[in-house]
Amino acid sequence: MRLELVKRKERSASMAVMSPLVAVGLTALAAAIIFAISGVNPLVGLYEFFIDPLTERWSLEATIAKATPLILIGCGLAVCYLSNNWNIGAEGQFVVGALFGSALPVLFPSFENALTLPLMLIFGAVGGALWALIPAVLKTRFNTNEILTSLMLVYVASLLLDYLVRGPWRDPDGFNFPESRIFSDAATLPDVFGGLMSLATPITIVIAIVLAIVLAKTLKGFEIRVMGESPRAGSFAGFSAKKLTIFSFALAGALAGLAGTMEVSAALNQLLPSISPGYGFTAIIVAFLGRLNPIGIIIAGFVLALSYIGGEGVQSGLGVSNEIASVIQGLLLFFVLACDTLILYRVRLVTRKVSATTGEPSHV
Amino acid sequence: MAEAPEDKKAPGARQETGDLLDARGLTKRFGDILANDRVDLAIHKGEIHALLGENGAGKSTLVKMFYGSLEPDGGTILWQGKEVRIDNPAAARALGIGMVFQHFSLFEALTVVENIALALPNPGNMAELAKRIEAVSNDYGLPLNPKDFVADLPVGIRQRIEIVRCLLQEPQLIIMDEPTSVLTPQEADRLFLTLQRLASEGCAVLYISHRLEEVQRICHHATILRHGQVVRECDPTKETAGSLAQMMVGSEILGVGSHTKALSAGEPRLGLKGLSAPAGTPFATALNDINLDVRAGEVVAIAGVAGNGQGELFDALSGEMRVQPGMVVLDGEAAGARAINWRRKKNAAFVPEERLGHGAVPGLKLSQNVVLTRHATKDGLIEAGMVSLRKANDLEKRIKKHYDVRMSHDDPEARSLSGGNLQKFVMGRELDRKPGILVVNQPTWGVDAGAAALIRQGLIDLAREGSAVLVISQDLDEIFQISDRIAVISRGYLSAAEPAAQMTRERVGLLMAGGAETQGEAH
Known part of the structure; x- marks a missing residue:
């Protein structure tokens, strides 16, 4: 007896919806096992991790606030992945975007007016896009592998941030702590609903919806899907692979940079040596869990944000290491990619096999 | 089937040397389709x-x-008299x-x-x-x-x-x-x-x-x-x-009514003037000084064994590979350096050899594959940057009806169609535009006889309406059936196009085996 994968004639529509749900289910199962190994009642562990953050208003708001950058970055990455451009460097684009966006309040703290915030957001997007264009240009000009170049630039960006906050951009009145000055009110993204969420959340939702329409309805969206699936057919349609590589990296970088600027402007209110708990990497999981569809990504972003809050919850409540959040995120990506196989293949159980040559049951 | 059993076993000069392989009642089902229905087949030694x-x-x-x-769903295979499972x-x-x-x-x-x-x-x-x-x-x-x-x-x-x-x-x-x-x-x-x-x-x-x-x-x-x-x-x-x-x-095949005579020498609509291009990769073929005119009203065929530069020639014609402006001329305009959609707007159409992955995107529905080659033409598929799904659907239905594309359900993904049906679709998508210039690479490759006749008739009809049709093919039967003039490609050289009536298979064979090359080098 063995399992066989049989190719379907067409993509299965029901499996496309089911696959992420199955993946979440399997992740919960694996998480339960890990909790059991750590000596915690698995049911209690799962409840603390996945359910408890949803039961209180503050933790729900904190989850949404954490989901916001994940969704925004994930949307940009989806465009890259749909068009077959493997941008793994959103973390770096997030950081450089935050640096560009912070340049104004850090270097010109007295520039305080209605233009401050819009300019910061624009700078942030431009900075992220420029950082993302480095691997894009290297790929189109020299045929380098964008996975490596975009990933390596993450470390360059992190060290650049570290250098600036400890060196030239350090707060002159900050008792030598490695942090920038606190942003003025004019440079701070206003809160909405009077709580932990800022204007970043509605901005992100609007961008995701616009992107969903662009991808589904416009010629540009068509181009992105065609190029991702079949570059040869794309060039037959008259689309340019190189231009699309530049476009998708620039877009993903701009959205990551915007997310970075909104994060420092709203949540942190200053630059610190580290400004991201790995949003740029987690957003890769968000993009795939959301089926590379902006609406799906909104939901997926929330699920992944839950894992950050849940991780803190089980650490304080049950004494399980916070690292369990990373483990569960990794498991989730693993299961999502595995379950995606089922969209184009179906599993068949093969029994009753007798080998041609020997007449013995075969062991394959 | 209706035939009586004795009708099945026609007596022949078949040697009765015993069965090597004997398949009995083999059945294979893919979803709703019975691909093999109780097939009996006996193969004798020698x-x-x-x-x-x-x-x-x-x-x-x-x-x-x-x-x-x-793996069969039913039936047995006997190999030298013993039942086996392969x-x-x-x-x-x-x-x-x-x-x-x-x-x-x-x-x-x-x-x-x-x-x-x-x-x-x-x-x-x-x-x-x-x-x-x-x-x-x-x-x-x-x-x-x-x-x-x-x-x-x-x-x-x-x-x-x-x-x-x-x-x-x-x-x-x-x-x-x-x-x-x-x-x-x-x-x-x-x-x-x-x-x-x-x-x-x-x-x-x-x-x-x-x-x-x-x-x-x-x-x-x-x-x-x-x-x-x-x-x-x-x-x-x-x-x-x-x-x-x-x-x-199962029925009489439509004869391809080719020789409603070609209009006598129309204007040249598609011209290749000294087309040369270096090989893009170590496995590609360089094109060497190719000259050819295709006139309004005629079908010109390029014969040749696969891998002699047909793909490169097609790419130069379609604009997927850019060459010097004057090397490709469309209706009198230098087009060698123009993009494929510029050429399409000049009423040229192209059908590549590889239908899945080049002519069509496997994972897209047929209606979206219509958009693939027709988004830049005057079909109004794009309105203010938005794709009109309704118009794409209408076009898909029209192509499906006119070119007899069979599918298991409405508007399926391209990958689910059989090769022949997909070929009818990609041919139909371009023929439906009534292009003034049509370039086709292997129009009926792997297509059944009935569909091939339909496609070939479509090519001839298009030419007779005043278009220039260039067919690149490896199928000599097809070439002699539909073309007015024949040229042969060999290692990136093209022989002069000669009237089909004066060509013989032997001569084509010699040109394929290198004759085109020496002829091409001579001029």
């Missing part, structure tokens, strides 16, 4: 057995069950069944001997294997140099590698899928000698082909499949090509 049928008749499914790559190709090879595929599975960057060693269960010492390859290949009249790199070899030689690979395992049955589709007439003749030699030694050959003429020439026995069922068995030498075709299709 016979060349033809398996005939239209595309989608179930030929490939049947042989894949013999070769172990598919789990995988390795098991088939162990029994003594070899297969030569239509698409070769060779690594271009490896040598002949390395490729063969990869496929053998225990290749042993490479030097000894090379000696064996040389001995066997010379012995069967298919000489090979084991040290050659596959990338440097023409398709005909690559096929030899596949055949020799089979022969080294001393098979008792060789399955060949459309082996002559990539050969010149002369190369095919040589292959036939080898097959006859094998048969005389007692090896059976199961020969899948569309080419009825060669089936009549070399096959002892034929089994005809239609819609997954065996409809007839016969002795092909006692039939005519017409009667065989009729059995395959």
Whole structure:
């Protein structure tokens, strides 16, 4: 007896919806096992991790606030992945975007007016896009592998941030702590609903919806899907692979940079040596869990944000290491990619096999 | 089927040497479709057995069950009188069944001997294997140099590698899928000698082909499949090509009414002037000083064995490869450096050889594949950057109806269509535009007889309405059936186009085998 994968004639529509749900289910199962190994009642562990953050208003708001950058970055990455451009460097684009966006309040703290915030957001997007264009240009000009170049630039960006906050951009009145000055009110993204969420959340939702329409309805969206699936057919349609590589990296970088600027402007209110708990990497999981569809990504972003809050919850409540959040995120990506196989293949159980040559049951 | 059983077993000059392979009631189902429905087939030792049928008749499914790559849902296979279950190709090879595929599975960057060693269960010492390859290949009249790199070899030689690979395992049955589709007439003749030699030694050959003429020439026995069922068995030498075709299709095939005479020499609409282009990759062919005019009202065919620059020529014509402006002329305008959509707006249309992955995107629905080539033309599919799904759907329905594209449900993904149906769709998508200039690479490759007739008629009709039609094809029957003038491509050189009435198969064969090259170099 063995399992066989049989190719379907067409993509299965029901499996496309089911696959992420199955993946979440399997992740919960694996998480339960890990909790059991750590000596915690698995049911209690799962409840603390996945359910408890949803039961209180503050933790729900904190989850949404954490989901916001994940969704925004994930949307940009989806465009890259749909068009077959493997941008793994959103973390770096997030950081450089935050640096560009912070340049104004850090270097010109007295520039305080209605233009401050819009300019910061624009700078942030431009900075992220420029950082993302480095691997894009290297790929189109020299045929380098964008996975490596975009990933390596993450470390360059992190060290650049570290250098600036400890060196030239350090707060002159900050008792030598490695942090920038606190942003003025004019440079701070206003809160909405009077709580932990800022204007970043509605901005992100609007961008995701616009992107969903662009991808589904416009010629540009068509181009992105065609190029991702079949570059040869794309060039037959008259689309340019190189231009699309530049476009998708620039877009993903701009959205990551915007997310970075909104994060420092709203949540942190200053630059610190580290400004991201790995949003740029987690957003890769968000993009795939959301089926590379902006609406799906909104939901997926929330699920992944839950894992950050849940991780803190089980650490304080049950004494399980916070690292369990990373483990569960990794498991989730693993299961999502595995379950995606089922969209184009179906599993068949093969029994009753007798080998041609020997007449013995075969062991394959 | 309605035929009486005694009608099935036509008496023939078939040797009664006992069954080598006897399939009884083989059934294979894919979803709702019965690809094979209780198929009975007996192959005798030492016979060349033809398996005939239209595309989608179930030929490939049947042989894949013999070769172990598919598992039957019902029925039994007897090998030399004993029931066997063939789990995988390795098991088939162990029994003594070899297969030569239509698409070769060779690594271009490896040598002949390395490729063969990869496929053998225990290749042993490479030097000894090379000696064996040389001995066997010379012995069967298919000489090979084991040290050659596959990338440097023409398709005909690559096929030899596949055949020799089979022969080294001393098979008792060789399955060949459309082996002559990539050969010149002369190369095919040589292959036939080898097959006859094998048969005389007692090896059976199961020969899948569309080419009825060669089936009549070399096959002892034929089994005809239609819609997954065996409809007839016969002795092909006692039939005519017409009667065989009729059995395959089940009705009279529409003759292609070609010679409503070409309008006498219209204006040149498509011109190639000294088209040269270097090879883009080590495995590509350079184009050398190609000159050709295609006039309004005529069909010009370019014959040639695969891999002689057809793909590169097509790319230069379509604009996927840019060349010097004056090298390609569309209706008097220099177009060599223009993009494909500029050319489409000038009312030119293109159909590439590879339908899935080049002519169509596998995972997109047909209506979206309509947008692929028609988003830049005057069909109004794009309004303010938005794709009009309604118009794309209307177009898809029209193409489906006019060109008889059959599908299991409405607007499926391109990958779910059979090769023939997808070809009808990609041809129909361009013919539907009534283009002034049409360039087609392999218009009926792998398409069944009925659909091929429909497509060929469409090409001729388009030309007679005043368009210039350029067909690149490997199928000489097709070329002689539809073209007004014929040119031959060989190693990136093109012979002068000559009126089809003055061309013979022999002359085309000589030009294919290098004559075009010397002629091309001369001017």
